[in-house]
Amino acid sequence: MACFFRRSIAAKLGRTLQQSEDAFITALSAVPVFKKQQSADFKLPIGTLRISGILPSNVDIQQQTETLANQLEQDSVVEEISAGPGVIHFKVNRKLLVQKMLELFGKDEDDKFGLNSELFNSLKRGTTLVEYSSPNIAKKFHAGHLRSTIIGNFIANLKQSLGHDVIRMNYLGDWGMQFGLLGAGFSQFGCQEKLKQNPLQHLFEVYVQVNKEAEHNEDMKQAARDFFRQLEQHEGEAVSLWQQFREITVVEYQRVYKRLGVHFDVYSGESFHQDRAQEVVQQLQNQGLLKTSKRGTGVVDLSPAGDMSSVCTVLRSDGTTLYITRDLAAAIDRKEKYHFNEMIYVTDKSQANHFSQLFQILLSAGHSWADSCQHVPFGLVRGMKTRSGEVVFLEDVLDEARSRMLHNMSRSTTTKELENPEDTAEKVGISALIVQDFKGPLQSDYSFDWERMLQAQGDTGVFLQYTHARLCSLIRRNEEAQAAIFDPSLLLEQTSVSILQHLLRYDEVLFQSVQDLQPKHLVNFLLKLSHLVASAHRELPVKGSHQDVAQARLRLFSAACSVLANGMRILGITPVDKM
Template sequence: MVCFSKVCYFTVGQLSRTLQQPEDVFIPALSTVRVFKKEQTADFKLSVGTLRSNGILPPSGDIQLQAQDLASRLKPDSVVEDISADCGLITFKVNRKLLVQKLLEPFEKGKGEKFGLNSELFDTFKRGTTLVEYSSPNIAKKFHAGHLRSTIIGNFIANLKQSLGNRVIRMNYLGDWGMQFGLLGAGFGQFGCQEKLKQNPLQHLFEVYVQVNKEAEHNEDTKQAARDFFRQLERRESQAVSLWQQFREITVDEYRRVYKRLGVHFDIYSGESFHQDQAQEVVQQLQSQGLLKTSDRGTGVVDVSADGDMSSVCTVLRSDGTTLYITRDIAAAIDRKEKYNFDEMIYVTDKSQANHFYQLFQILLAMGHSWADRCQHVPFGLVQGMKTRTGEVVFLEDVLDEARASVLHNMSQSKTTKEMDDPGGTAEKVGISALLVQDFKGPLRSDYKFDWDRMLQAQGDTGVFLQYTHARLCSLIQRNEGVEAATFDPSLLIEQTSIATLQHLLRYDEALYHSAQDLQPKHLVNFLLKLCHLIAIAHRELPVKGSPQDVAQARLRLFSGACSVLANGMRILGITPVDKM
């Protein structure tokens, strides 16, 4: 099914009557036809193979003959003007005037925010509460470029779920506990300076952490001091806790500033420290349920093997009785279910943690938490070679600063750049969109090579191209204010260029549907990039200026609809559209 439901309703209704099956069984088999720039195509296609696999048609016999037979039993009318069969597919061509009229109706008077989101494709989607855990950097460290992927992917998933009607809880689960804080606490006592901490907090903590790590490599006293400080933390001794809280508050304040630049926000800042006591309760529960075993090394383990033969175990307790990261993750998951009663929980981390989440979900299920089946890990690959043009980069802000500076420079050199109130802010938004699109174009699990030159190109499949197209459409609409007042005549938009653009808009809900199914942004990104290429052709071939008023008005309606869909899709990706550049 697609946005253009009234046309689909005709097709599905005929199929239902012809084959005497409920209408909804045909939805999985019906989809839009891929658009080609110059080539005329049908609008929808029906897969006979899918009908066969679903038991609606006999699974044996020549599939092409089946397609031709079914096509001959479906009759064209005033809505669908042509029905044909080829290669096991039945294609439907809609009356062109009706296609234009119905597809552009939602955009009348600037509406269209919900275009594609109310599609019948999403009728089977379960709405509810979705908790997304993403970003999750470590306290007392500057925001590393490596955290960028978790942050922007998690933000995309949260945006998508929210746009489809879910209640979304955005959670940042900070790495704010563990032996590294023993090292940092001991190191601050040795190398720290409160004055430097006030001036450049994270830079100073980073320097202290590097120094104390070097010292601990060859100094047993430093290692012991780190163990002592962490023990004080676990005992909640006031001096240690006070310093730890200072580190945490400083870091969260700095992170909020970076998140604001990225257009990212969180509902909850949580962390491992919140679940330290609950982790001990988890150990007791595992023990009482007979799930906790003791290994030869004296550690506490849980069997996570498929056959229950201890061939694969997960360590949840050190030999000295202290808990680990996964023990706190188990406690955190149970606590979140009790607090937020989520319907699904999504973790966004790099693919190296896939086994960790497999073990987490297996242990939760073994403990009797059946909702663990509704928990999901979205893994992603590494960014290779993310660095400034002058050398290796350590921190994300260096990348953001350089992206903004590069876009600002390119804008200053371009003859088409418009005057604007805040060129730096515009350059920031365009630079971030360039980062996002380069990241989102391929499968998330894949590693990808960071490339400044390719990322910042104004032409080609880049975030800059998306922003340029949106700004160009905004300018066109602004220059022709008042033209919309004329009566809209859909028969003035039936040339191939406008039909191709409209046919592509039909695919918007399918792009969202595929992204919602596998939580991959590539479907939406590629849809938007194709839309921009079609808009570029329409700009050349369908001028508004100099055309008769009724023609100009019809074309402007087309461009307004395309602009609305482009902006909506960009926002779901986490991109803020710019009106000028």
């Protein structure tokens, strides 16, 4: 395993430089594989040792690199040490590389590969609360909600795989004047029968209709205000109708989330915090943080000079609370209830200022834990349309992904006979959606492209699934060659070594991912692994090879299959074993 080699090299450096070996663990990194060129396995940039004070920084860096490389001795683990420009390269014993990297597989510990690395020793594990998805009831579930859902799911999966206790929360937009409109509109345009048949669609239709009506009808606007006031005052009939809208919507969303392979531990919402929001305002007032603006609104001064040049409004002039007031109440409530060590909000980048203000106010009010709160922003998706036009609900996108994938599979000559082709098409279609979204930096906007997204060749989710299914098929067809032991000396071709060198990077990729919460590192790692596997598939046949050779190659392919599946699951992709 990577940690065995990293630890061995770190110990060698520690002895030579008379330092603790821990000082070198994170400085060492696996060398990325390029094509099938022979290369070293690990590298140590001398600059990092100068920055950390282990080596003096007033000496010529190249001279320093070469001197240290000459001081380090080869042994049974490291067979070659060489100096490059400001970096020392380490090549490990090839047979030992094969043995150590593959011995874990086949012991029912395949899913632990890379997760017990010493790289993660520095992580503060604890309770992580992730708030994501957060659609608005009765409004359309747009592309931004899809991004929030899959990004939040990835972050929750990643944290959980690295030993955090994760609370997955969906904070629904279930309060505010839109419910005044919906409540008033439902009495005029709503139909209980339609609500049962297609709840999201019907609520959306009512909402669109009542908005149109309210544009020119003052009575409708007043009716909406009256309904929301009744809600705020907890009047029975209004609350009962609101609860019906909310419960029906949650059930519908749960069905759609299930298709995505997403689940939540808690369904919360703005409505939970309306009363507590008034308490928060009172606390801000008691602490002298609440000021009254010229327009009569309640504001908190966030300007460094305290001159009201930058304020955040937390109270309307009529005394009602706003979205941020409820967010303040929600954050305080969650800390008290879940005692989280960190809280992560996943929303689009247009809300960056909102969260900056939220965290500032919490800190000003004495909640030092706000430093452990983080906003993960993401860019916009352009051009997400289905054949029937603009996307209204997530379900339309999932249906379209499934039908297009089913069409592609039916035309492919390599498609296997499947028991449930719709289910496979659904899983592969969702993989395609996720990989298209995750390939670049999350903050970047991107253009949605059905054709490119669903290609079987190239860097797509379909290619990942195809590689996994192909490996599963290879393992199934050669069950008789599977064995508890294998001969490492039979896997010394560069094609095999390249796969193992790439697997050395898996723990580093997860470490990098948990530092910046970007899925692109893992996506690109898995795509590269799939390309290396495709080469090995051509060059290292299992069937027809001598039994010892077949056993060794099968162990290599099984390891690649296992890491591919583990990585896909962290991304939120369900691997398919036939397609």
